[in-house]
Amino acid sequence: MNIENLNNKKIATRIIHAGAEPDPSTGAIMTPIYQTSTYVQAAPGVNKGFEYARSQNPTRKALEEALAIIENGKFGLAFSSGVAATDAVIKLLNPGDEVIAANDMYGGTYRLFTKIFEKYGIKFIYVDTTDSQNIKAAVTAKTKLIWIETPTNPLMNITDIAAVAAISKPAGAWLCVDNTFASPYLQNPLDLGADIVMHSSTKYLGGHSDVIQGALIMNDAALREQLYFIQKSCGAVPGPMDCFLVIRGIKTLHVRMKQHCENGKLVAHYLRTHPKVARVYWCGFEDHHNFDIAKKQMRDFGGMMSFTLKEDNLAAATKVLSSTKLFSLAESLGGVESLINHPASMTHASIPREERIKNGLGDGLIRLSVGIEDADDLIEDLKQAIG
Numbered sequence: 607m608n609i610e611n612l613n614n615k616k617i618a619t620r621i622i623h624a625g626a627e628p629d630p631s632t633g634a635i636m637t638p639i640y641q642t643s644t645y646v647q648a649a650p651g652v653n654k655g656f657e658y659a660r661s662q663n664p665t666r667k668a669l670e671e672a673l674a675i676i677e678n679g680k681f682g683l684a685f686s687s688g689v690a691a692t693d694a695v696i697k698l699l700n701p702g703d704e705v706i707a708a709n710d711m712y713g714g715t716y717r718l719f720t721k722i723f724e725k726y727g728i729k730f731i732y733v734d735t736t737d738s739q740n741i742k743a744a745v746t747a748k749t750k751l752i753w754i755e756t757p758t759n760p761l762m763n764i765t766d767i768a769a770v771a772a773i774s775k776p777a778g779a780w781l782c783v784d785n786t787f788a789s790p791y792l793q794n795p796l797d798l799g800a801d802i803v804m805h806s807s808t809k810y811l812g813g814h815s816d817v818i819q820g821a822l823i824m825n826d827a828a829l830r831e832q833l834y835f836i837q838k839s840c841g842a843v844p845g846p847m848d849c850f851l852v853i854r855g856i857k858t859l860h861v862r863m864k865q866h867c868e869n870g871k872l873v874a875h876y877l878r879t880h881p882k883v884a885r886v887y888w889c890g891f892e893d894h895h896n897f898d899i900a901k902k903q904m905r906d907f908g909g910m911m912s913f914t915l916k917e918d919n920l921a922a923a924t925k926v927l928s929s930t931k932l933f934s935l936a937e938s939l940g941g942v943e944s945l946i947n948h949p950a951s952m953t954h955a956s957i958p959r960e961e962r963i964k965n966g967l968g969d970g971l972i973r974l975s976v977g978i979e980d981a982d983d984l985i986e987d988l989k990q991a992i993g
Contacts, residue, residue: 612675617791618860625672625853637668639850661838665846669853673811676790676856677803679823681830683837684849688786688806689714690842691820693722695751695782695802697836701727703750708735708765709965710758712784713954721956736896738769745777755784756793757900760912760949760973761966762887764896767903771799780829786810786940791863793904796825802833809940813855813862819844862942865978866909872981873974873988877913882992887912909976910939912949915992918970923948926972929991932984939975944984947973 612620629638640663645656656662666684673682685691692715699705707719709732719730733740735754752774756765767783774781782802783795789810795803805811807819824830837843844852874888889900890907900907915922926946927935933946937953947953950969954962962968976984 617676621676621791621860622857624675624856625668625670627668637665637850637853639846640664641846659846660841660843663843663846663849665849665853666844669849672853672856673805673807673821673823676859677785677796677823678790678794679796679803680825681823681827683822683830683833684807684844684852685820685822685837686842686844686848687818688804688808688820689718691804691806691822692718692784693842694822694833694836694840695753695780695804696723696728697840698780698832699723699728699750702729702748704729704731704746704748705751705753706731706733706741706744706749706779707753708755708758708763709733710761710763710967711753711755712759712786713949713956715753715755715784716954717956735765735770736763738766738773741770742773745773745779749777749779752779752781753784754781755787756903757787757889757908757910759787759910760887760947760954760971762787762889762894762911764889764894764900766896766899767795767798767800774801775799787910788904788908789859789863789940791859792867792906792908796823798903801826801829807852808938810859810863810866811855811940812852813859813941814851815938815941815943817848817851817855819848819852862978863906863908866976867906869978869981869984870907870909870911870976873909873976873984874911876985877911877988880989880992882915882917884914884916884918910974911976912971912973914968914970914972918968920950920969923970923972926991929993930987931990932979932987933974933991939973941975942978944977944979945975947975949973 643659647653669684670682731744733744754765780801783800784804786806786809803823805821807821877883877886888911933944936945
C-alpha cells in the first residue's frame, strides 16, 4: 500500500501494510522475489520501469516504499549493508568538507570514517553529542554533515535530535541519524528535523539474524536523487531475496519491539539490583542522562543495554561472556534471540583503545541485545553467569 493511503493510519497498520500491494498477475499477497538480472524492453528505452537489476528491482522497490512509510518519509533506498548505506551518505561530500560525529558510535562507522574517507580529504570532528552545544561549537563554514546515533552503540547515550536539527539547518549541513538501536517503531528522526535516517536493516528491521542490509530514508527529492545516483553507480545494492526477508521482518516489527521493550526493562532493572553489577547503561532509567529527551523523542526504551561489573576488568567480563546459555556470544543485535557481546574486542575493536577508554568504553563493558524469549529465563541465565 502506498504512502498516501497510509498517511493517516496508526503505526501498527502502517508497519504491516507498508509497501505491500497484491501481485497484479496472481494476486499473491506477499511481494514476489524477482530473481532476475535484466528486463526485456519493447524497444530501446521503452520498458516497464525496470532496465537492469542494479538500478531497479520490483522486490527492492516494494521494500524501499515500505522503509519510507514506516519512517514517515517520502523516499527510501536499500543497500547491501548498513555500512554501505553510511558509505553512500559520505559520498555526498567533497574533499575539504567537515563532518561532526558522535564520539560514541558503532566501531564499523568509525573505521569507515577514519580508515577510508579521511584519506580523501574529509575531516571528521568527534564530540559529545549529548550536549547539542558541543555540536554548535564545532560547526564551521566547512561543516556539511552532522552524524549522530541515538541511542548510541554501546553506551546508550541520548542526543536531542530536534536541537541538533536547529543547529544543522542554519549551518547548511545535512543531519543524518543512525536509528538502528531505536527502530522506526520507537523513534522517527525525520519528524524531528533530520534530513536522512540510516538503518542497519540487519538488526531490528530484519529481526531474525538472517540477512545483511542497510537503508536510507529522506524527504527531499533532490537529496534522494543524489543518493540514488550513488546507489546505482557504486552498486552496493541488496539482492531480491534479502529484500524479501526484510519486507517479511518489517511486518512483525511492532509486536517484536513491544516484547524487546518489555524484556529490556525487566532485565535492566534486574541487573541494576545485582550486587556484582556496578553500572547499567539503559536509557529507560529516570536518572539516565538525557532521560527527559529520550522520553520526549522515543515511544519506549528498547532492548539494548550495556553493563559493567564491580570487578571491572577483562577477566571478569570474559567469565560472564563465556558462561551464558541463552544469551549467545555473538556480534550484531536486534534479532528475536538474545545476544551478549564484548564491544572492546568485537563490535568496537577498530577504535583505538585509548579512544575507547577516553569515551567510557572500557575493557570490562558487556553489551546485551535482549531478545523476545521469556524474561524470567533470561534473568535466570544472567544470574547464573554473573554468579
